[in-house]
Amino acid sequence: MPLELWLAGVVMVSLNLYALGAGADFGGGVWDMLARGPRERAQRETIAHAIGPIWEANHVWLILVIVLLFVAFPVAFAALATALHIPLTLMLIGIVLRGSAFTFRGYGGQDDAVQRRWGRTFAMASVVTPLMLGVCAGAVASGAIRMRGGRVVTDFVSAWLAPFPLSIGLFTLALFAFLAAVYLTLETEDRPLQDDFRRRALLAALAVGAMALVCFLLSSSGAPSIRRGLAREWWSLPFQAVTGLVAAGAIGALWTRRFPLARVLAMAQVTLVLWGWGLAQFPYLIEPDLTFEAAAAPATVLRPLLAALGAGAVVAGPSLLYLYRVFKAR
Amino acid sequence: MSDLFAARSQMAMSLAFHIVFASAGIAMPVLMAVAEALWLRQGDEAGRALARRWAKGTAILFAVGAVSGTVLSFELGLLWPAFMAFAGPVFGMPFALEGFAFFVEAIFLGVYLYGWDRVSPRAHWLAGAMVALSGTLSGIFVVIANAWMNTPAGFRLEGGRVVEVEPLAAMANSAALSEALHMTLAAFAAVGFAVAAIHAHRLRREPRNLFHRRAVAIALTVGGTAALLQPLSGDLSARVVARSQPAKLAALEGQFETERGAPLRIGGWPDEAARRTRYAVEIPYGLSLLAFHDPHAEVRGLDEFARADRPPVAVVHVAFQVMVACGAAMALTALVGAGLFLRRRRLPDAAWYLRLVTLTGPLGFVAMEAGWTVTEVGRQPWIVQGVMRTSEAVTPMPHLAFPFVSFTILYLFLAAVVIVLLRRQVFASPRLGADAAAEKG
Numbered sequence: 180m181p182l183e184l185w186l187a188g189v190v191m192v193s194l195n196l197y198a199l200g201a202g203a204d205f206g207g208g209v210w211d212m213l214a215r216g217p218r219e220r221a222q223r224e225t226i227a228h229a230i231g232p233i234w235e236a237n238h239v240w241l242i243l244v245i246v247l248l249f250v251a252f253p254v255a256f257a258a259l260a261t262a263l264h265i266p267l268t269l270m271l272i273g274i275v276l277r278g279s280a281f282t283f284r285g286y287g288g289q290d291d292a293v294q295r296r297w298g299r300t301f302a303m304a305s306v307v308t309p310l311m312l313g314v315c316a317g318a319v320a321s322g323a324i325r326m327r328g329g330r331v332v333t334d335f336v337s338a339w340l341a342p343f344p345l346s347i348g349l350f351t352l353a354l355f356a357f358l359a360a361v362y363l364t365l366e367t368e369d370r371p372l373q374d375d376f377r378r379r380a381l382l383a384a385l386a387v388g389a390m391a392l393v394c395f396l397l398s399s400s401g402a403p404s405i406r407r408g409l410a411r412e413w414w415s416l417p418f419q420a421v422t423g424l425v426a427a428g429a430i431g432a433l434w435t436r437r438f439p440l441a442r443v444l445a446m447a448q449v450t451l452v453l454w455g456w457g458l459a460q461f462p463y464l465i466e467p468d469l470t471f472e473a474a475a476a477p478a479t480v481l482r483p484l485l486a487a488l489g490a491g492a493v494v495a496g497p498s499l500l501y502l503y504r505v506f507k508a509r
Numbered sequence: 510m511s512d513l514f515a516a517r518s519q520m521a522m523s524l525a526f527h528i529v530f531a532s533a534g535i536a537m538p539v540l541m542a543v544a545e546a547l548w549l550r551q552g553d554e555a556g557r558a559l560a561r562r563w564a565k566g567t568a569i570l571f572a573v574g575a576v577s578g579t580v581l582s583f584e585l586g587l588l589w590p591a592f593m594a595f596a597g598p599v600f601g602m603p604f605a606l607e608g609f610a611f612f613v614e615a616i617f618l619g620v621y622l623y624g625w626d627r628v629s630p631r632a633h634w635l636a637g638a639m640v641a642l643s644g645t646l647s648g649i650f651v652v653i654a655n656a657w658m659n660t661p662a663g664f665r666l667e668g669g670r671v672v673e674v675e676p677l678a679a680m681a682n683s684a685a686l687s688e689a690l691h692m693t694l695a696a697f698a699a700v701g702f703a704v705a706a707i708h709a710h711r712l713r714r715e716p717r718n719l720f721h722r723r724a725v726a727i728a729l730t731v732g733g734t735a736a737l738l739q740p741l742s743g744d745l746s747a748r749v750v751a752r753s754q755p756a757k758l759a760a761l762e763g764q765f766e767t768e769r770g771a772p773l774r775i776g777g778w779p780d781e782a783a784r785r786t787r788y789a790v791e792i793p794y795g796l797s798l799l800a801f802h803d804p805h806a807e808v809r810g811l812d813e814f815a816r817a818d819r820p821p822v823a824v825v826h827v828a829f830q831v832m833v834a835c836g837a838a839m840a841l842t843a844l845v846g847a848g849l850f851l852r853r854r855r856l857p858d859a860a861w862y863l864r865l866v867t868l869t870g871p872l873g874f875v876a877m878e879a880g881w882t883v884t885e886v887g888r889q890p891w892i893v894q895g896v897m898r899t900s901e902a903v904t905p906m907p908h909l910a911f912p913f914v915s916f917t918i919l920y921l922f923l924a925a926v927v928i929v930l931l932r933r934q935v936f937a938s939p940r941l942g943a944d945a946a947a948e949k950g
Contacts, residue, residue, distance in 0.1 A: 232623035235575055235615040243608045245582050249593050250601030257594035260586030264906045271583055272919065275576040279923055282572035286565055286934055329594070335906055476598035479674050484605060491609030498616045498639075505620055505627055 182482065183475035186251040187464075189488055191457050193243045198449050199358065200237030202351075204230045206359025208277060208305020209352070210379060211298060221372050223298065226359075227285065229366045232506045234281070236499060238274075250484055252474040254329050255464045259315070262324045262331045266311045266339050273308035276300055306352065313351025317344030320456060321402045322466035343394070343401025350390040354449055357383035361429070361445040364438040377433055380441070384430050391452075404466055408459025418458070422451040513900055515909035516588040519916060521885065523581050525878055526920045530574030532877065534614070535648050535693070536700035536731065537567040538641035541621075543727050545634050555723040558939055560637075561625075563704075566935035568622050573923055575615065580916070588909075592892050592902035595671060599664045600657040602676035603650040610647035614640055648696060649689045656684035659884065660753045661893050683753055687746040688884075694735045694742055695880065699873025701732015702839055706870020707936045709863040716858065720939055726856050729866065732873070733843030739836055744799065750887075751800035754894060755809040757887035760820045761829040762796055763789065764810045771796040771808035776830055779822040784812065786826070820889045828882035835876035842869045 207226040214222040249256040260267065284297035318324060318339035325333045338344075360380035364373050398406040409415055425448045432441035462470045475481065510518075541563045547556030582604075586593050617639040624633055657663075663679025664671050708724035715721065751758045758764070763779040763786030764771060773796045777789025794804040801808075811819055842865055849857035892899040 232619035235572065236612065236619055238575065238579070239608065239612045239615055242579060242582055242611060243605075245586075246601065246604045246608050249586060249597035250605055251598070253594045253597035253601075256586050256597060257590035260583070260593070261590045261904055261906065264587055264904065267583060267587060268912050268915075271580050272915070274579055275919060275923070278572050278576040279926070282569055283926055283930060286569055286930060288933065331905075477672075477674050480598040480601075480676055483602065483676050487602065487605050487609075491606065491612075495609045495612040495616070498613050502616045502619055505624055 181472070182478055182485065183251065183471050185485055186247060186475070186481055187471045189485075190244055190247050190251075191454065193240045193247065195450055195453050197237070197240035197244065198355070198453060199446055200233065201240060202309065202355040202449070203358040203362050204234045204237055205277070205305045205309045206355035206357070207363070208281075208302050209356040210359055210363065210376075212302030212306065213379070216375065218372050218375055221367075221369070222375055225363060225367050225372060225376075227281075229363060230281065231285065233502060234278070236502055238278070247484075251476050251481060252464060252471070253476055255469055255474040258324065258326055258329075258331050258465060258469065259319070262333060262335065262338050263315050263318060264335055266314045266318070270308055270311035270315070273304045273311060275304075277304035277308055280304060309352045309355045310348040313348035314339050314344045316351070316456070317347030317402070319465055320347070320405045320460060322404055324465050324468075326465065326468040341401065343397045346390065346394045346397050346401075350387070350394050353383060353386040353390045354452065357387050358445055358449060361433065361438070361441050364433075365442060373438075377436070377438075380433050380445075381430065384426070384433070388426070402466075404463075405456070405459045408461075409455065412459075414458070418451070418455055422448065422455065425451060510910045510913075512907060512909040513903050515913045516903050517899065519909065519913040520584060520588055522913070522917055522920065523577065523584055524881060524885070526924070527574065527577040527581055528877060528881060529874060530570050530577060531648060531651075532696035532700050532874075533567065533570040534574045535641075535644045535696040537563060537570065537704075538618075538621075538637055538644055539697070539731060540701070540704060540727055541567060542634065542637040542641055543731070544723070545637060547723070547727075549630055549634060553723070555719040558720055559724055559727070562935050562939070564622055566931055567618070569927060569930055569934075571618055573927060575611075577920070578611075587906075587912075588904055589892065589902040590904050592897060595897060596658075596893060599661075599671065599674050599676065599679050600654050603653040603657075603680055607647045607650035607654075610643045610650060613643035614647060617643070645693060648693060652689045652692045653680055653682075653685045655884070656688040657682045658893050659688070659757075659888055660684040660749070661896055666896070684746075684749050687742065687749045690742045691739070691746045691880070694739045695873070695877050697735035698732050698739055698836075698839060699877050701728045701730075701735060702842075702866070702873045703732075703870050704728035705732055706867045709866040709870075711936065711938060712858065713860055713863045713867070715938060718938055722856060722858070725858075725863070725866070729843075729846060732839075733846055736836070736839040736843045736873075737847075740840060743833075743836065747800055748802070751808075754888070756811065756814045756819060757825070757883075758800060759809060759811045759814075760822045760825040760887055761883055762808075763822060763826040764796065764808055765812055766810040767807065767813055768810060769797070769807045770794045770805050773799060777826070779826045781822055817890065820887050825883055825887045828879040828886070832876045832879040832883060835872040835879070839869055839872055839876070842866060 207230050211223050211226050245256075248259070280297045280300035284294055284301060287293045287297060321338065321341065321343050323333060323338040323341065324331060357380060360376050360383050363376040364380065367373055367376075398409070409419070425444050429441050429444035429448055432438070432444055460466060462472065464471045464474050541560050544556045544563065545560035547553040548560060617636040620628060620636040621633065621640060624636065628636070657679055660683040661679075662682040663675045663677070665673045705725050705728035708721045708728065712718060712721040712725055747758075750761075762771075763774050763777060765779075765784045765786070770793070772791040772793050774786055774789035774791055777786045779786045796808055797806040798804045800806070811822065845865070846857050846862065849859070849862060888894055890898050890900065892902045
């Protein structure tokens with residue numbers, strides 16, 4: 180397998196883990212915003228308790244994705260940062276406000292007004308960030324970012340401010356909210372509270388399904404080559420079938436209150452969606468002018484980088500497992 | 510405001526903001542670990558209370574540091590895409606390593622902050638030590654990448670294309686060691702002094718408060734040691750700059766003419782039109798001696814460089830003077846403190862000395878900002894010294910004043926909130942009884 184494919188794989192795995200970890204942390208913010216009913220306060224506390232120890236570690240996957248892009252696929256990084264300057268900047272503001280507001284709320288004392296103010300900031304930023312992340316992914320998939328001679332030739336707005344990227348933004352938001360609600364069912368022993376999150380997870384699953392359909396319909400004009408990939412390759416049909424079954428399974432497991440199973444299936448669902456996109460877009464890193472191969476840095480860079488990634492994984496991997504064992508034993 | 514200037518301002522502002530929080534992320538865990546060790550080994554209650562309080566402060570500072578660091582990693586591409594397309598593969602290796610160091614740091618900080626009752630005391634202390642170690646490493650990796658921009662290595666240019674890239678040779682660039690050393694010491698000195706100053710201020714009002722006493726002792730030991738070592742590392746840095754970036758050296762010394770036995774200028778104002786530095790105190794042979802360890806060595810002046818290749822002289826010269834002055838004041842304060850300690854074998858707690866420590870408190874961060882101004886402005890007009898100009902690297906995106914202003918407002922707001930929170934939650938004297946319950950969180 181060529182070196183750049185290994186690296187593309189590592190980028191995808193990192194993005195995948197970012198979605199499964201940080202994605203759910205953002206989803207938690209969505210449920211903080213939508214906390215309602217007699218257990219409003221308990222819902223918020225459960226969310227804060229679940230996110231607190233792990234959000235910063237989960238966040239590092241995004242840094243890793245960025246670093247891997249600029250070391251291994253520098254032309255692509257430059258092109259994305261140019262064409263998507265505006266949504267990426269909005270996403271960054273979301274990241275800054277989410278992280279700081281969450282911490283300020285946690286350490287800001289018990290004053291209710293203070294709690295509410297930071298809580299609202301935290302929740303709003305938790306919505307903006309996944310939305311913009313999805314918009315950027317949608318723009319990359321849409322094929323609207325055009326390049327010539329290694330430079331972006333499209334303007335700074337039209338590639339992402341379009342129905343398809345925006346629908347992918349909403350889809351991402353729904354997916355993250357779904358993941359979070361499913362995880363949260365396992366963050367409490369309290370049955371009514373668990374039911375709150377179960378109901379939210381089921382509603383979010385409906386939203387995910389609806390948005391998936393919207394994205395699929397929009398893709399015929401909004402992202403034609405991805406649509407081809409998802410509809411007409413030899414693997415398309417079985418892949419779609421498996422994803423559909425997993426999604427239905429997750430709903431079934433939630434319905435029958437088998438929460439650990441629901442968590443596994445929800446994670447599998449997000450993973451399948453992400454890799455489906457990756458496979459449909461392959462061999463393009465940015466549709467339709469830049470392939471992974473054309474964007475790749477020379478082998479003298481990729482080889483030591485892979486070695487460093489291996490060494491880093493030996494250190495960070497067990498540490499991450501330890502973190503999850505200490506705080507997420509259930 | 511031109512787009513290039515807006516981009517440079519945004520980058521400078523983002524770095525200036527982040528470096529404060531990043532330094533806290535490096536040095537605060539060391540202070541916490543020392544305080545917690547006092548509790549574990551000697552059952553020192555003040556040590557335990559301090560570790561808990563400082564952990565709260567670290568949580569706040571680290572969170573803001575983590576998100577503002579993320580902003581920087583994106584800004585490399587958002588503002589300088591052409592630079593990253595060219596340099597990413599060459600100098601990116603330390604960033605990849607930093608990614609893992611940051612992972613370890615974030616993971617064990619989570620364990621430290623939320624694991625007081627979940628892991629054994631020993632494991633808890635070890636988690637703190639891991640945060641300190643990985644925080645220091647991650648700072649070192651990032652500074653190595655910056656050093657490459659000053660002394661690029663590990664590649665060859667062939668008709669405008671980068672060939673023969675060797676990431677490890679790029680990491681081993683000539684400024685890597687001196688810059689990493691200088692910045693690491695700066696982080697410990699600045700944070701140590703700032704923390705010591707705040708607690709010294711409180712200790713002056715409540716001389717018997719053990720909490721503040723212990724805090725001053727720990728922070729001053731860490732900060733003072735770093736401040737005393739810093740002049741040595743500064744000497745190393747200056748000699749590397751003299752060898753590898755003569756235009757930067759000339760700018761930071763206000764040296765316009767090439768000269769053997771050049772004097773060291775203290776203070777003064779470089780007048781670019783008149784091509785001389787006015788009102789400076791000149792120490793004969795001083796510059797040649799310091800920069801090359803030879804009183805008769807030749808120092809190249811700014812006149813040797815085309816106007817388009819010179820950094821802005823006044824900013825760099827003044828920033829350098831500020832950095833050295835602050836560093837000297839801190840080193841002297843540390844020296845006096847060490848003298849007092851050795852004579853009486855106890856914490857130097859005389860009111861005048863505590864006042865001195867309070868006054869020196871902010872200087873470490875002033876020196877740090879001034880030092881980064883010297884490094885970054887002194888490299889202009891290059892983004893990669895001698896290879897790529899900053900103007901060639903900037904994004905084609907228009908209206909860059911807009912994100913610059915937005916991020917500035919955002920950061921000013923965050924800074925204000927952080928200051929209020931630290932005052933209330935971290936540095937206030939503990940209330941008896943009430944704190945034991947409040948500290949649980």
